[in-house]
Amino acid sequence: MQSLSFNLVDNAVAENPANTTDMIYNFSEIIAFVSKYMTLKPGDLIFTGTPANGAGQNVKGDHLQAYVEGELLLDFKLV
Numbered sequence: 001m002q003s004l005s006f007n008l009v010d011n012a013v014a015e016n017p018a019n020t021t022d023m024i025y026n027f028s029e030i031i032a033f034v035s036k037y038m039t040l041k042p043g044d045l046i047f048t049g050t051p052a053n054g055a056g057q058n059v060k061g062d063h064l065q066a067y068v069e070g071e072l073l074l075d076f077k078l079v
Contacts, residue, residue, distance in 0.1 A: 009065040010058070023048075045074075 007017040020026075025033070034046055047058070058064065058078055066074035 004068055005070070006066070006068045009067070010056070011063050015056075 003019055003021040005017060005019050008015045030046060030048060031040065034040060040046075060078055062078045064074065064076060064078065065072055
């Protein structure tokens with residue numbers, strides 16, 4: 001799999017950028033693990049945190065923007 005850079009902007013605060021090569025588990029492993037406990041459906045999101053800081057807390061009303069290779073792919077508020 002090709003390596004990709006990604007980052008998350010949380011309420012206009014850029015979180016630490018990362019690269020898929022820095023991830024402890026690859027996407028297939030993460031999806032397989034989550035699938036043991038729940039059925040994933042199209043549109044479901046799995047928040048993993050970033051390699052340097054790990055997962056943080058998100059709350060109702062947070063505005064999240066996700067970028068991969070500098071391209072904005074997700075832009076939404078938590079409800």
